[in-house]
Amino acid sequence: MPKITVDKNKCKGCLLCISVCPKGLIVVDKELNSLGANPVKFKTGGECIGCAFCALICPDCCIEVYK
Amino acid sequence: MDKIYTHPRALRKTVTHYCPGCGHGILHRIIAEVVDELAIREKVIGIAPVGCAVIAYDYWDFDCSEAAHGRALAVATAIKRVRKENIVFTYQGDGDLAAIGTNETIHAANRGENLTVIFINNAIYGMTGGQMAPTTLLNQKTATTPKGRNAQLQGYPLKISEMLALLPGVKYIERTSLHSPQEIIKTKKAIKQAFLNQVENIGFSLVEVLSPCPTYWGISPSQSLNWIRDTMVKEFPLGRIK
Numbered sequence: 001m002p003k004i005t006v007d008k009n010k011c012k013g014c015l016l017c018i019s020v021c022p023k024g025l026i027v028v029d030k031e032l033n034s035l036g037a038n039p040v041k042f043k044t045g046g047e048c049i050g051c052a053f054c055a056l057i058c059p060d061c062c063i064e065v066y067k
Numbered sequence: 068m069d070k071i072y073t074h075p076r077a078l079r080k081t082v083t084h085y086c087p088g089c090g091h092g093i094l095h096r097i098i099a100e101v102v103d104e105l106a107i108r109e110k111v112i113g114i115a116p117v118g119c120a121v122i123a124y125d126y127w128d129f130d131c132s133e134a135a136h137g138r139a140l141a142v143a144t145a146i147k148r149v150r151k152e153n154i155v156f157t158y159q160g161d162g163d164l165a166a167i168g169t170n171e172t173i174h175a176a177n178r179g180e181n182l183t184v185i186f187i188n189n190a191i192y193g194m195t196g197g198q199m200a201p202t203t204l205l206n207q208k209t210a211t212t213p214k215g216r217n218a219q220l221q222g223y224p225l226k227i228s229e230m231l232a233l234l235p236g237v238k239y240i241e242r243t244s245l246h247s248p249q250e251i252i253k254t255k256k257a258i259k260q261a262f263l264n265q266v267e268n269i270g271f272s273l274v275e276v277l278s279p280c281p282t283y284w285g286i287s288p289s290q291s292l293n294w295i296r297d298t299m300v301k302e303f304p305l306g307r308i309k
Contacts, residue, residue: 003068014088014281019289020248035082053248055072059092060083065072 002050004042007062011039017054017063023047026054075099077108079128088288090245090278091120094187097255098158099127101262111154112146114139118160119193137168140175143182154265156183161202162192165227169201172227176271179236183261184273186228189280190299197283201225204302209283224302228275232309238270240308244277246295250305277303 004026011033017040018026025046033039039062042048050067074080078099085091102108108129115123117136124131134142139157147155157164164172164186175182191209192198198211202224206215216224232240239261243254254276261272277299279291286294 010082012087014288016088016288016292019292037087050071051248052072056248056251057093059085059087059089059096061074061078061092061096063072064070064074066068067071 002048002067004054005064006040006042008039009034010060010062012060013037013039014059016057020053020057022051075103077102077128079126081126083126086282088279088281090189093245093251094276094278095123095126097258101255101259102129105262107154110152114143114157116159116163118163120158120160123158137163138171141171144175144180147180147182156185158185161188161200165201165225176231176237177234179270181265181268181270183265186273186275187278188275189278191280191283193280193283228308231273236271237309239264239272242275242303242305242308244295244300244305246292
Protein backbone atom coordinates (compact mmCIF):
# COMPACT_ATOMS: atom_id res chain seq x y z
CA MET A 1 0.00 0.00 0.00
CA PRO A 2 1.45 3.44 -0.93
CA LYS A 3 2.21 5.80 1.93
CA ILE A 4 3.68 9.21 2.74
CA THR A 5 5.98 10.46 5.46
CA VAL A 6 5.85 14.01 6.84
CA ASP A 7 8.90 15.84 8.21
CA LYS A 8 6.90 17.24 11.10
CA ASN A 9 9.47 19.79 12.26
CA LYS A 10 9.51 21.48 8.83
CA CYS A 11 5.73 21.63 8.45
CA LYS A 12 4.28 25.10 9.03
CA GLY A 13 0.70 23.87 9.13
CA CYS A 14 -0.60 25.59 5.97
CA LEU A 15 -2.83 22.53 5.42
CA LEU A 16 -2.67 22.77 1.60
CA CYS A 17 -1.97 19.01 1.48
CA ILE A 18 -5.23 18.33 3.31
CA SER A 19 -7.11 20.40 0.71
CA VAL A 20 -5.77 18.31 -2.21
CA CYS A 21 -5.68 14.74 -0.78
CA PRO A 22 -8.34 12.83 -2.76
CA LYS A 23 -8.71 10.22 -0.02
CA GLY A 24 -8.74 12.51 3.04
CA LEU A 25 -5.80 10.70 4.62
CA ILE A 26 -3.95 13.73 6.02
CA VAL A 27 -5.02 15.19 9.35
CA VAL A 28 -3.80 17.91 11.74
CA ASP A 29 -1.54 16.74 14.54
CA LYS A 30 -2.64 18.21 17.88
CA GLU A 31 0.94 18.19 19.14
CA LEU A 32 2.93 21.35 18.34
CA ASN A 33 6.23 21.03 16.48
CA SER A 34 9.52 22.89 17.02
CA LEU A 35 8.26 25.80 14.86
CA GLY A 36 5.27 26.23 17.15
CA ALA A 37 2.86 25.08 14.44
CA ASN A 38 0.41 22.22 14.35
CA PRO A 39 1.90 20.00 11.64
CA VAL A 40 0.00 17.43 9.61
CA LYS A 41 0.25 13.68 9.95
CA PHE A 42 -0.62 10.72 7.76
CA LYS A 43 -3.58 8.61 8.79
CA THR A 44 -2.45 5.02 8.38
CA GLY A 45 -4.84 2.26 7.44
CA GLY A 46 -6.51 4.29 4.66
CA GLU A 47 -6.33 3.67 0.93
CA CYS A 48 -3.47 5.94 -0.17
CA ILE A 49 -3.12 5.81 -3.97
CA GLY A 50 0.35 7.41 -4.10
CA CYS A 51 -0.81 10.30 -6.33
CA ALA A 52 1.76 12.61 -4.66
CA PHE A 53 -0.61 15.61 -4.88
CA CYS A 54 0.28 16.43 -1.25
CA ALA A 55 4.01 16.44 -2.04
CA LEU A 56 3.46 18.55 -5.18
CA ILE A 57 1.57 21.27 -3.34
CA CYS A 58 3.69 21.29 -0.14
CA PRO A 59 5.52 24.67 -0.03
CA ASP A 60 7.99 23.39 2.55
CA CYS A 61 9.01 20.13 0.93
CA CYS A 62 8.05 18.08 4.01
CA ILE A 63 6.41 15.14 2.28
CA GLU A 64 7.98 12.02 0.79
CA VAL A 65 5.85 9.51 -1.09
CA TYR A 66 6.41 5.74 -1.25
CA LYS A 67 4.68 3.38 -3.66
CA MET B 68 8.43 -0.03 -1.72
CA ASP B 69 10.04 2.72 -3.84
CA LYS B 70 10.34 6.34 -2.93
CA ILE B 71 8.48 8.11 -5.76
CA TYR B 72 8.68 11.66 -4.48
CA THR B 73 11.49 13.10 -2.42
CA HIS B 74 13.50 16.20 -1.64
CA PRO B 75 15.42 17.44 -4.74
CA ARG B 76 19.22 17.49 -4.48
CA ALA B 77 19.40 21.15 -5.54
CA LEU B 78 17.27 22.33 -2.61
CA ARG B 79 18.83 22.63 0.84
CA LYS B 80 17.09 20.90 3.71
CA THR B 81 16.42 24.05 5.69
CA VAL B 82 13.24 25.61 6.99
CA THR B 83 12.44 28.63 4.80
CA HIS B 84 11.44 32.03 6.18
CA TYR B 85 8.30 32.09 4.01
CA CYS B 86 4.84 32.31 5.56
CA PRO B 87 2.71 29.13 5.72
CA GLY B 88 1.12 28.45 2.31
CA CYS B 89 3.44 30.78 0.37
CA GLY B 90 3.99 29.91 -3.30
CA HIS B 91 7.72 30.70 -3.19
CA GLY B 92 8.45 27.37 -1.48
CA ILE B 93 6.63 25.44 -4.22
CA LEU B 94 8.41 27.34 -6.98
CA HIS B 95 11.84 26.96 -5.34
CA ARG B 96 11.28 23.22 -5.24
CA ILE B 97 10.13 23.08 -8.89
CA ILE B 98 13.26 24.95 -10.03
CA ALA B 99 15.46 22.62 -7.94
CA GLU B 100 13.78 19.58 -9.52
CA VAL B 101 14.29 20.95 -13.04
CA VAL B 102 17.97 21.67 -12.28
CA ASP B 103 18.38 18.09 -11.02
CA GLU B 104 16.58 16.56 -13.99
CA LEU B 105 18.63 18.51 -16.54
CA ALA B 106 21.82 17.67 -14.56
CA ILE B 107 22.97 21.33 -14.66
CA ARG B 108 23.52 21.88 -10.92
CA GLU B 109 27.25 22.40 -11.42
CA LYS B 110 26.79 25.09 -14.06
CA VAL B 111 23.58 26.90 -13.19
CA ILE B 112 23.74 30.42 -11.72
CA GLY B 113 20.60 31.88 -10.18
CA ILE B 114 20.02 35.58 -9.61
CA ALA B 115 17.97 36.30 -6.49
CA PRO B 116 15.69 39.36 -6.50
CA VAL B 117 14.77 41.89 -3.86
CA GLY B 118 11.44 40.97 -2.35
CA CYS B 119 10.34 38.05 -0.22
CA ALA B 120 12.70 35.76 -2.15
CA VAL B 121 15.73 37.95 -1.39
CA ILE B 122 17.52 35.10 0.39
CA ALA B 123 16.59 32.41 -2.13
CA TYR B 124 20.33 31.67 -2.38
CA ASP B 125 20.16 30.23 1.13
CA TYR B 126 17.67 27.63 -0.08
CA TRP B 127 19.08 26.48 -3.42
CA ASP B 128 22.17 24.33 -3.37
CA PHE B 129 23.83 25.85 -6.46
CA ASP B 130 25.64 29.08 -7.27
CA CYS B 131 23.61 32.27 -6.90
CA SER B 132 24.12 36.00 -6.98
CA GLU B 133 22.06 38.78 -5.50
CA ALA B 134 21.08 41.83 -7.56
CA ALA B 135 19.99 45.32 -6.59
CA HIS B 136 16.22 45.80 -6.64
CA GLY B 137 14.92 45.21 -10.18
CA ARG B 138 18.37 44.77 -11.69
CA ALA B 139 18.44 40.97 -11.80
CA LEU B 140 18.33 40.86 -15.61
CA ALA B 141 21.16 43.39 -15.90
CA VAL B 142 23.32 41.24 -13.60
CA ALA B 143 22.26 38.09 -15.45
CA THR B 144 23.17 39.68 -18.80
CA ALA B 145 26.69 40.43 -17.56
CA ILE B 146 27.22 36.96 -16.10
CA LYS B 147 25.89 35.19 -19.21
CA ARG B 148 27.97 37.27 -21.61
CA VAL B 149 31.16 36.57 -19.67
CA ARG B 150 30.40 32.93 -18.86
CA LYS B 151 28.51 31.55 -21.86
CA GLU B 152 28.93 27.97 -20.66
CA ASN B 153 26.82 28.64 -17.56
CA ILE B 154 23.04 28.44 -17.40
CA VAL B 155 21.85 31.75 -15.93
CA PHE B 156 18.35 32.41 -14.68
CA THR B 157 16.65 35.18 -12.72
CA TYR B 158 13.94 34.67 -10.14
CA GLN B 159 11.89 37.83 -9.77
CA GLY B 160 8.64 38.90 -8.18
CA ASP B 161 6.11 41.32 -9.61
CA GLY B 162 7.53 44.27 -7.68
CA ASP B 163 11.06 43.49 -8.81
CA LEU B 164 10.39 42.62 -12.47
CA ALA B 165 7.31 44.71 -13.27
CA ALA B 166 7.80 47.85 -11.14
CA ILE B 167 11.32 49.00 -10.30
CA GLY B 168 12.91 46.66 -12.85
CA THR B 169 10.62 47.29 -15.84
CA ASN B 170 13.38 49.12 -17.68
CA GLU B 171 15.99 46.37 -17.25
CA THR B 172 13.41 43.69 -18.06
CA ILE B 173 12.23 45.28 -21.30
CA HIS B 174 15.74 46.01 -22.56
CA ALA B 175 17.13 42.57 -21.68
CA ALA B 176 14.17 41.03 -23.53
CA ASN B 177 14.58 43.40 -26.46
CA ARG B 178 18.26 42.51 -26.76
CA GLY B 179 17.19 38.88 -26.90
CA GLU B 180 19.61 37.81 -24.18
CA ASN B 181 19.86 34.03 -23.91
CA LEU B 182 18.45 33.95 -20.37
CA THR B 183 15.71 32.21 -18.43
CA VAL B 184 13.38 34.36 -16.33
CA ILE B 185 11.10 32.99 -13.64
CA PHE B 186 8.55 35.68 -12.85
CA ILE B 187 6.47 35.02 -9.74
CA ASN B 188 3.29 37.09 -9.74
CA ASN B 189 1.24 37.29 -6.55
CA ALA B 190 -0.44 40.64 -7.31
CA ILE B 191 0.95 42.29 -4.17
CA TYR B 192 4.14 43.47 -2.47
CA GLY B 193 4.98 40.85 0.13
CA MET B 194 8.22 41.87 1.82
CA THR B 195 7.27 45.49 2.44
CA GLY B 196 3.88 44.72 3.95
CA GLY B 197 1.16 44.12 1.38
CA GLN B 198 1.14 47.32 -0.69
CA MET B 199 -0.31 47.57 -4.20
CA ALA B 200 1.87 46.12 -6.97
CA PRO B 201 1.60 46.93 -10.70
CA THR B 202 -0.11 43.55 -11.09
CA THR B 203 -2.71 44.12 -8.34
CA LEU B 204 -6.19 43.40 -9.69
CA LEU B 205 -8.89 46.06 -9.97
CA ASN B 206 -10.90 46.29 -6.72
CA GLN B 207 -8.27 44.24 -4.86
CA LYS B 208 -7.71 45.62 -1.36
CA THR B 209 -4.12 46.21 -0.29
CA ALA B 210 -2.39 48.36 2.35
CA THR B 211 -2.18 51.27 -0.12
CA THR B 212 -5.54 50.68 -1.83
CA PRO B 213 -7.77 50.09 1.22
CA LYS B 214 -10.95 50.59 -0.82
CA GLY B 215 -9.69 48.42 -3.68
CA ARG B 216 -7.60 49.35 -6.72
CA ASN B 217 -9.36 52.02 -8.75
CA ALA B 218 -8.39 52.27 -12.44
CA GLN B 219 -8.82 56.07 -12.47
CA LEU B 220 -6.41 56.52 -9.58
CA GLN B 221 -3.99 53.63 -9.89
CA GLY B 222 -4.35 52.39 -13.46
CA TYR B 223 -4.85 48.84 -14.65
CA PRO B 224 -3.02 45.59 -13.77
CA LEU B 225 0.18 45.53 -15.81
CA LYS B 226 0.39 42.58 -18.20
CA ILE B 227 4.12 42.53 -18.64
CA SER B 228 4.21 39.07 -20.26
CA GLU B 229 1.88 40.18 -23.05
CA MET B 230 3.95 43.36 -23.47
CA LEU B 231 7.22 41.44 -23.73
CA ALA B 232 5.67 39.00 -26.22
CA LEU B 233 5.56 41.85 -28.75
CA LEU B 234 9.37 42.06 -28.82
CA PRO B 235 11.18 40.11 -31.54
CA GLY B 236 14.03 39.19 -29.16
CA VAL B 237 11.69 37.15 -26.97
CA LYS B 238 11.41 33.49 -27.92
CA TYR B 239 9.21 31.87 -25.29
CA ILE B 240 6.66 33.18 -22.79
CA GLU B 241 4.18 31.09 -20.86
CA ARG B 242 1.90 31.91 -17.93
CA THR B 243 1.16 29.15 -15.44
CA SER B 244 -0.19 28.91 -11.91
CA LEU B 245 0.36 27.09 -8.62
CA HIS B 246 -3.29 26.70 -7.63
CA SER B 247 -3.56 22.92 -8.00
CA PRO B 248 -1.26 19.88 -8.35
CA GLN B 249 -2.18 19.68 -12.05
CA GLU B 250 -1.16 23.32 -12.61
CA ILE B 251 2.06 22.73 -10.65
CA ILE B 252 2.93 19.90 -13.09
CA LYS B 253 2.28 22.30 -16.02
CA THR B 254 4.44 24.95 -14.32
CA LYS B 255 7.31 22.50 -14.02
CA LYS B 256 6.98 21.59 -17.69
CA ALA B 257 7.08 25.27 -18.70
CA ILE B 258 10.11 25.98 -16.49
CA LYS B 259 11.92 22.97 -17.91
CA GLN B 260 11.21 24.27 -21.43
CA ALA B 261 12.53 27.72 -20.46
CA PHE B 262 15.79 26.18 -19.19
CA LEU B 263 16.09 23.91 -22.23
CA ASN B 264 15.71 26.94 -24.50
CA GLN B 265 18.82 28.41 -22.90
CA VAL B 266 20.74 25.15 -23.13
CA GLU B 267 19.91 25.04 -26.86
CA ASN B 268 20.73 28.76 -27.36
CA ILE B 269 17.19 29.59 -28.48
CA GLY B 270 16.99 32.87 -26.58
CA PHE B 271 15.05 34.88 -24.02
CA SER B 272 12.47 32.74 -22.22
CA LEU B 273 10.12 33.82 -19.46
CA VAL B 274 7.65 31.86 -17.34
CA GLU B 275 5.15 33.90 -15.33
CA VAL B 276 3.80 31.94 -12.38
CA LEU B 277 0.65 33.02 -10.51
CA SER B 278 1.37 32.34 -6.87
CA PRO B 279 -0.56 32.62 -3.59
CA CYS B 280 0.20 35.17 -0.86
CA PRO B 281 -2.26 34.16 1.88
CA THR B 282 -0.78 36.55 4.47
CA TYR B 283 -1.33 39.77 2.53
CA TRP B 284 -4.43 38.64 0.68
CA GLY B 285 -5.85 38.13 4.18
CA ILE B 286 -7.28 34.67 3.50
CA SER B 287 -6.30 31.09 4.34
CA PRO B 288 -3.80 29.18 2.16
CA SER B 289 -6.49 26.94 0.63
CA GLN B 290 -8.80 29.93 0.01
CA SER B 291 -5.94 31.70 -1.74
CA LEU B 292 -5.63 28.80 -4.21
CA ASN B 293 -9.35 29.21 -4.94
CA TRP B 294 -8.88 32.95 -5.38
CA ILE B 295 -6.22 32.36 -8.05
CA ARG B 296 -8.47 29.83 -9.82
CA ASP B 297 -11.66 31.93 -9.68
CA THR B 298 -10.41 35.52 -9.89
CA MET B 299 -6.77 35.94 -10.80
CA VAL B 300 -6.73 33.75 -13.93
CA LYS B 301 -9.53 35.87 -15.41
CA GLU B 302 -7.20 38.87 -15.44
CA PHE B 303 -4.07 36.83 -16.18
CA PRO B 304 -5.14 33.99 -18.51
CA LEU B 305 -2.97 30.89 -18.38
CA GLY B 306 -1.17 29.31 -21.31
CA ARG B 307 1.48 29.93 -23.90
CA ILE B 308 1.72 33.61 -24.79
CA LYS B 309 4.57 33.29 -27.28
